[in-house]
Amino acid sequence: MTFQFESxxxxxxxxxxxFYVWLAFGVSLLAVxxxxxxxxxxxxxxxxxxxxxxxxxxxxxxxxxxxxxxTESTTEHDKSEQEVGRA
Amino acid sequence: MWKWLHPYAKSESAYQLxxxxxxxxxxxxxxxxxxxxxxxxxxxxxxxxxxDSFRIIYIHVPSAILxxxxxxxxxxxxxxxxxxxxxxxxxxxxxxxxxxxxxxxxALFTGAAWGKPMWGTWWVWDARLTSELVLxxxxxxxxxxxxxxxxxxQAGKAASVMAxxxxxxxxxxxxxxxxxxxxxxxxxxxxxxxxxxxSEMLWPLLINLLGASLLVGALSIKxxxxxxxxxxxxRPWAVKTLIKESKA
Numbered sequence: 222m223t224f225q226f227e228s229x230x231x232x233x234x235x236x237x238x239x240f241y242v243w244l245a246f247g248v249s250l251l252a253v254x255x256x257x258x259x260x261x262x263x264x265x266x267x268x269x270x271x272x273x274x275x276x277x278x279x280x281x282x283x284x285x286x287x288x289x290x291x292t293e294s295t296t297e298h299d300k301s302e303q304e305v306g307r308a
Numbered sequence: 309m310w311k312w313l314h315p316y317a318k319s320e321s322a323y324q325l326x327x328x329x330x331x332x333x334x335x336x337x338x339x340x341x342x343x344x345x346x347x348x349x350x351x352x353x354x355x356x357x358x359x360d361s362f363r364i365i366y367i368h369v370p371s372a373i374l375x376x377x378x379x380x381x382x383x384x385x386x387x388x389x390x391x392x393x394x395x396x397x398x399x400x401x402x403x404x405x406x407x408x409x410x411x412x413x414x415a416l417f418t419g420a421a422w423g424k425p426m427w428g429t430w431w432v433w434d435a436r437l438t439s440e441l442v443l444x445x446x447x448x449x450x451x452x453x454x455x456x457x458x459x460x461x462q463a464g465k466a467a468s469v470m471a472x473x474x475x476x477x478x479x480x481x482x483x484x485x486x487x488x489x490x491x492x493x494x495x496x497x498x499x500x501x502x503x504x505x506x507s508e509m510l511w512p513l514l515i516n517l518l519g520a521s522l523l524v525g526a527l528s529i530k531x532x533x534x535x536x537x538x539x540x541x542x543r544p545w546a547v548k549t550l551i552k553e554s555k556a
Contacts, residue, residue, distance in 0.1 A: 232350065235361070235363065245364045246345070246364075249371070252414050253414075263531075264530075264533075267534065271554075275551075
């Protein structure tokens with residue numbers, strides 16, 4: 222098995238077909254890389270989404286706890302008002 | 309007889325299987341494609357008629373074969389999904405579709421870049437070229453049909469029907485060079501007799517064919533993993549996996 226070209230320049234020229242050969246190989250490489258990149262990027266987006274999902278659950282939990290406290294305090298307030306009214 | 313296969317339809321075990329397989333497919337495809345492409349570009353002898361332009365064959369033929377191979381794989385996944393009602397199978401179908409579309413695009417593009425210097429034109433409405441273009445549209449159709457439904461079970465069924473109907477195009481592509489008078493040359497390596505290509509030229513082609521198959525496998529596996537996680541992002545196993553893998 223021998224290197225088929227006399228020089229690197231000849232290799233890039235591809236016997237005059239350089240443009241077509243390198244165009245075909247280049248675009249194919251780009252197409253593959255684009256899909257590889259997209260597949261990895263999707264995974265990153267999923268990681269972001271799951272973090273957002275966890276943060277949202279925590280916010281809902283906190284909001285619920287806060288509103289529970291508030292309703293407790295308002296019911297106490299109502300009671301005291303009622304008591305005042307009765308008196 | 310096929311009972312042992314069933315646990316793999318469970319999303320979590322499918323994900324784990326993909327995780328084990330992915331590095332093998334990915335690295336072996338990088339290695340084989342590197343060796344095959346280098347061999348084809350620099351060490352294989354030039355064609356006596358086409359000179360060095362024939363070196364495009366080393367991506368054109370593997371990608372064209374794999375564009376049909378990926379379609380068969382996608383159609384099998386669609387069939388399994390429809391017959392046995394396996395959701396994971398629909399996900400596999402949708403994981404393969406973009407990879408097959410990419411292979412079809414590469415086959416068409418490299419064909420055009422080869423056709424220009426050899427036939428004097430980028431494109432002709434010839435049977436082989438047109439049927440391969442239809443294959444690209446079938447892939448895009450399957451993908452868009454799936455995306456058009458919000459209910460992904462409905463989406464899987466609809467896209468499966470389209471994928472299965474499109475199988476008719478595969479023999480049309482394969483035999484197009486025999487059934488019609490075309491500009492495209494006939495089969496070179498997929499012949500039952502000895503292939504009509506010198507062995508010094510054939511080896512890198514076979515290596516690249518193996519590499520392209522491994523590449524389709526690797527990308528499909530990666531995309532199936534993504535699809536499994538996306539669909540089950542509210543399930544504990546997916547949340548756990550994503551958190552674990554974001555730290556790694």
